[in-house]
Amino acid sequence: MISNNEFSNRDKNLYFCTSNQYFMAKQEDAFKKVVSHAKEYGFIFPSSEIYDGLSAVYDYGQNGAELKNNIKQYWWKAMVQLNENIVGIDSAILMHPTTWKASGHVDAFNDPLIDNKDSKKRFRADVLIEDYCAKLEDKAQKEIDKAAKRFGDAFDKAQFEATNSRVIDYREKQKSILSRMAQSLDNNDLADVKALIEELEIADPDTGSNNWTEVRQFNLMFGTKLGASAEHAMDLYLRPETAQGIFVNFLNVQKTSRHKLPFGIAQIGKAFRNEIVARQFIFRMREFEQMEMQFFVPPGTELKFYEEWKQKRLNWHLALGLGEENYKFHDHQKLAHYANAAADIEFKFPFGFKELEGIHSRTDFDLNAHEQHSGRKLQYFDPERNENYVPYVVETSIGLDRLFLALMSNCLKDEVLEDGSERTVLSLPPALAPVKAAILPLMKKDGLGEYAEKIFDDLKYDFNLIYEDKDSIGKRYRRNDALGTPYCITVDHESLSDHTVTLRDRDTMKQERVAVSELRRIIDEKTNFRNLLSQLS
Ligand code: ATP
Numbered sequence: 001m002i003s004n005n006e007f008s009n010r011d012k013n014l015y016f017c018t019s020n021q022y023f024m025a026k027q028e029d030a031f032k033k034v035v036s037h038a039k040e041y042g043f044i045f046p047s048s049e050i051y052d053g054l055s056a057v058y059d060y061g062q063n064g065a066e067l068k069n070n071i072k073q074y075w076w077k078a079m080v081q082l083n084e085n086i087v088g089i090d091s092a093i094l095m096h097p098t099t100w101k102a103s104g105h106v107d108a109f110n111d112p113l114i115d116n117k118d119s120k121k122r123f124r125a126d127v128l129i130e131d132y133c134a135k136l137e138d139k140a141q142k143e144i145d146k147a148a149k150r151f152g153d154a155f156d157k158a159q160f161e162a163t164n165s166r167v168i169d170y171r172e173k174q175k176s177i178l179s180r181m182a183q184s185l186d187n188n189d190l191a192d193v194k195a196l197i198e199e200l201e202i203a204d205p206d207t208g209s210n211n212w213t214e215v216r217q218f219n220l221m222f223g224t225k226l227g228a229s230a231e232h233a234m235d236l237y238l239r240p241e242t243a244q245g246i247f248v249n250f251l252n253v254q255k256t257s258r259h260k261l262p263f264g265i266a267q268i269g270k271a272f273r274n275e276i277v278a279r280q281f282i283f284r285m286r287e288f289e290q291m292e293m294q295f296f297v298p299p300g301t302e303l304k305f306y307e308e309w310k311q312k313r314l315n316w317h318l319a320l321g322l323g324e325e326n327y328k329f330h331d332h333q334k335l336a337h338y339a340n341a342a343a344d345i346e347f348k349f350p351f352g353f354k355e356l357e358g359i360h361s362r363t364d365f366d367l368n369a370h371e372q373h374s375g376r377k378l379q380y381f382d383p384e385r386n387e388n389y390v391p392y393v394v395e396t397s398i399g400l401d402r403l404f405l406a407l408m409s410n411c412l413k414d415e416v417l418e419d420g421s422e423r424t425v426l427s428l429p430p431a432l433a434p435v436k437a438a439i440l441p442l443m444k445k446d447g448l449g450e451y452a453e454k455i456f457d458d459l460k461y462d463f464n465l466i467y468e469d470k471d472s473i474g475k476r477y478r479r480n481d482a483l484g485t486p487y488c489i490t491v492d493h494e495s496l497s498d499h500t501v502t503l504r505d506r507d508t509m510k511q512e513r514v515a516v517s518e519l520r521r522i523i524d525e526k527t528n529f530r531n532l533l534s535q536l537s
Pocket residue numbers: 241273275282283284285286288289290355356357358397398399400401402
């Protein structure tokens with residue numbers, strides 16, 4: 001098997017662009033391919049497509065729903081099943097409106113918004129500035145890569161970063177821009193955010209225009225109403241994060257589970273944000289799913305647990321095998337009002353490194369605020385310290401849809417095979433693959449169909465399978481490669497007499513003859529969550 005390095009027509013057109021344009025166009029192509037593959041193979045559809053869709057809202061199709069469920073299972077098992085001191089809950093999407101006053105979302109869950117007067121496009125002012133800084137970092141990285149090539153094995157990266165004037169300049173510039181932005185946003189000095197955009201000559205990335213409006217704050221929560229009659233209806237919000245459902249249940253869970261600190265509460269559920277800019281498929285949606293865990297710890301120990309969870313969460317990602325080089329930590333300079341430390345795990349999406357998961361040391365802010373607004377005590381009696389206190393919290397929060405996108409974009413590959421033919425393969429981690437095996441009778445007649453159905457009926461209690469008897473076997477293999485099915489099982493005439501089948505491996509495409517009685521063990525060995533989870537301890 002050789003990789004696809006053929007020069008396509010589009011490549012030829014791009015040949016005449018600058019290398020940067022070429023790189024960006026290639027990235028865009030790769031991203032478009034992910035979007036169309038997701039639709040063609042039943043992973044993701046635009047929501048209410050027959051009415052032309054709803055902006056930044058998506059539906060998961062038959063294979064998407066399976067993949068999503070498997071991702072949830074991987075997270076839930078890693079958090080709840082493997083940790084004796086973490087339990088899981090499922091709280092309601094609708095919550096008492098005071099929840100959001102207490103949490104600060106009513107007053108501060110805003111994004112700074114700016115419009116381009118020429119293109120009429122809307123942007124997040126902070127993201128425009130952050131993207132500018134990311135470009136400075138790219139430049140610094142290029143200097144480092146160049147030097148690494150020049151010096152070979154003798155290259156000392158740390159020393160080069162500390163002494164090379166260009167790298168130092170790029171990084172200092174970034175630091176000063178980001179700290180000025182952080183300060184302006186903290187002081188709600190939106191005029192200075194606009195001034196910064198103007199000073200840096202940041203233009204609309206699509207049109208190059210820098211004819212900007214003023215910067216304004218925009219609250220991201222969706223409002224709704226509870227109650228039948230208009231005058232008595234209560235104003236509610238669709239939750240913008242799942243975390244608050246955990247905080248308001250802290251004592252219920254602590255008392256009924258009888259866990260001592262430190263202990264955690266995990267939850268998977270929908271969240272809703274009226275995002276200003278939502279143009280990157282399922283990366284930024286208006287309705288999405290989060291997998292969050294709040295870890296309650298004694299005051300003063302939170303930073304130790306914060307560091308521990310940063311590492312544990314990174315290991316969880318690395319176990320998926322998408323490549324260590326595709327992850328990095330981004331430590332926050334601008335901390336949210338509730339945090340005393342925060343970092344993102346960023347993933348290399350087709351459009352660059354972006355946040356996949358956040359790890360926050362949230363102090364005792366949320367529980368304190370709920371105590372004040374509800375008038376109820378949310379304290380823990382610590383038998384070792386012999387005192388009552390409001391616990392501190394370390395949060396891990398990952399977007400399920402973003403991980404879905406990370407998997408789809410990293411695992412989707414075009415390959416040119418040795419015989420010159422091509423295939424598209426989705427090399428998902430087998431435990432997450434929507435379908436674990438495809439049962440394929442070479443033909444339907446001569447009893448092959450019945451024999452294949454028997455195998456299906458025997459294995460269906462353990463695995464999600466598909467049975468297909470249409471099209472040539474080659475076409476069925478290709479379809480299952482593109483779906484990410486780890487094994488294809490082909491039933492032929494020999495099977496009827498010697499009870500063996502051909503087992504084809506998605507990644508190596510190797511075919512071997514195996515006994516039907518061995519199938520359960522072989523598929524289980526390949527697809528069991530144990531393969532992922534055992535890497536975590
Ligand atoms: P961003 O800076 O990208 O807007 P955030 O810092 O606001 O994200 P958090 O509030 O920390 O995000 O939410 C936790 C996680 O939820 C994020 O790491 C991300 O994976 C996911 N997430 C947040 N907003 C969205 C969205 N609009 N669509 C999909 N996933 C999201």
